[in-house]
Amino acid sequence: MDEIDRKILAEIQLDGRLSVTELADRVGLSLSPCHRRIRALEQSGVIKGYRAHLDPGALGLNFSALVFVTLREGNRQAVESFEDAVMKVPEVIDAQRLFGDLDYLLNIVTCDLPSFQRLYDEHLSTLPSVQRLTSTLVMKNVVKDRSLPLIAR
Template identity: 60%
Template sequence: MDAVDRKIIAELQKDGRLTITELAARVQLSVSPCHRRLRELERTGAIRGYRAVIDRSALGQDFEALVFVTMSTTERPVVAAFEEAIARLPEIVQAERLFGDPDHLLRVVTKDLAAYQQFYDEKLATLAGVQRVSSTIVMKHIVDRV
């Protein structure tokens, strides 16, 4: 990956809806070479996809919590089952496996505190292998880059 590829990625991070003509102009390439580079970045997985950035409050999803999960065991089948289960829960918009304690960090979005409590009680706390769950409420987004 060279400087031009990095410029292509930077421009698409700013605006993923650029046409190939607009992108080529911004990175100072003609359309064909820019298109070839873009397709190669996609083929190699440097660009994994394109997404819309959604205002969650516009969808009525105003409550957000960071949830720390400590597992009761590190046995591979238990951890794998837990990770597969959380991947299916739509309230979890981001999940990370961590070194040390806690074992996982989850970003959970719901309508409100009551919906979060229901999610916590009925879904998250019931998953096999969960020893401890600790939550903190997100007050404000300061930096929100993808």
């Protein structure tokens, strides 16, 4: 991957709807080489896909919480069962397995506090192998969906 590839990636991170013509112009390439580079980045898996960023508030999803999960067991079956189950909870918009005392961090969005409480009581607490859940409420997102730092400063 060279500097031109990094420029292409930086531009499409900012606007994934750029036409190849606009992108080629921004990175200083002609159309065909730019298109070839994009295809190569897609085929190599560097570009994993394209999607729209939605405003949760505009969709009525005004409540956000972080939930730390501790599992009873850490064996492969317990981990796989938990991860398979958490993938089926649509309100979990991000889930990370952690090193340390806590096993997972879940980023949750719901409409409001009562919706979160129902989700917590009826779904999160019943996930396989859960020993303990610890929640904290998100007051404000300061950095969200930031582009990856591709171009050296």
